[in-house]
Amino acid sequence: MATAGPYNYSYIFKYIIIGDMGVGKSCLLHQFTEKKFMSDCPHTIGVEFGTRIIEVAGQKIKLQIWDTAGQERFRAVTRSYYRGAAGALMAYDITRRSTYNHLSSWLTDARNLTNPNTVIVLIGNKCDLDSQRDVTYEEAKQFADENGLLYLEASAKTGENVEEAFLDTAKKIYQNIQDGSLDLNAAESGVQHKPTNSRGTTTITTDQPVNESKCAC
Template identity: 85%
Template sequence: MATAPYNYSYIFKYIIIGDMGVGKSCLLHQFTEKKIMADCPHTIGVEFGTRIIEVSGQKIKLQIWDTAGQERFRAVTRSYYRGAAGALMVYDITRRSTYNHLSSWLTDARNLTNPNTVIILIGNKADLEAQRDVSYEEAKQFAEENGLLFLEASAKTGENVEDAFLEAAKKIYQNIQDGSLDLNAAESGVQHKPSAPQGGRLTSEPQPQREGCGC
């Protein structure tokens, strides 16, 4: 049986962080499966999902680590921050406490990831407008003050879920194009996979960047 070549050019590692119960697993499930998780169990440690997307004509495989929000798992989940190209930092727009804890999550993200890690702030449960406890304007200001991308989303309706993952990927890809992200650095969170020849096979090891003419 022939081995199908890789049909993507890059792998980006993502992490999803935030308090317990903000809907991190539901966002991941909605993005990877395009389905609603009616009952989102609390994550123990970490969970994992993948999906191939397209940015600027390039196929990119997202490897997404969904981390537990409970304090007792922080020591375990912190080890997954290293080498993340993107971080989705999630709060619940109906629970102010989850918004108030963002500074702590952001500190972890900044301390444990590389300086070029793209962090996007996501206000989940946008479908529960009547129960809103955190205004869009307040969260947008927090994001701007901390240099974060920002949007509100709903894992239940699917609103902006696709955009959340795509916007982070676009920014990471832009960082690759302008040279601010070094693909040869182990902590970049990005692996480059040149297209395999027909019938060829690629290993899962990061490939070195090739620049200029090879003649």
């Protein structure tokens, strides 16, 4: 995926979004990048991609966000995208306990396939459907705390906490850069500093298939 145009940012952070099918991963991405909610989206086939430039501590940062399919039959394909991720947003649906119960499996993949410093954030999506809640905030917060994850509940529909989910991840990654725990020279860091050409980034390989459709839950 080539990156064209002038570089008006200091860093590129690679993100992945993971979790069961139908939890709203693509809708979270679309809400963050387009400020819109897409209802009745088809399910992601393989992987989709989005970008947005944000600002953290006065530094402009380009987020390259890979939205992975949640269906088991695509797991072999999507696992290749974990490699070199600086941040991983792991989503579940607060109204469907099965999607919460599968988090341990998703977290195992994330821990095994990303680098030790990858920032993993747990997102309880669809908090606008609180009356249909099947997983309590306290239960999910305890799971997050026990596994060293950032945690928040969000709504891709209303936009609640969507911005915060992506920004809090970036702030933590930036903090790791500043305190030296993230080695920018490591190929798997998921971060590139001050790009100098328009041929793309070292963290993304061009032979990976991309589905360019706008949104898919």
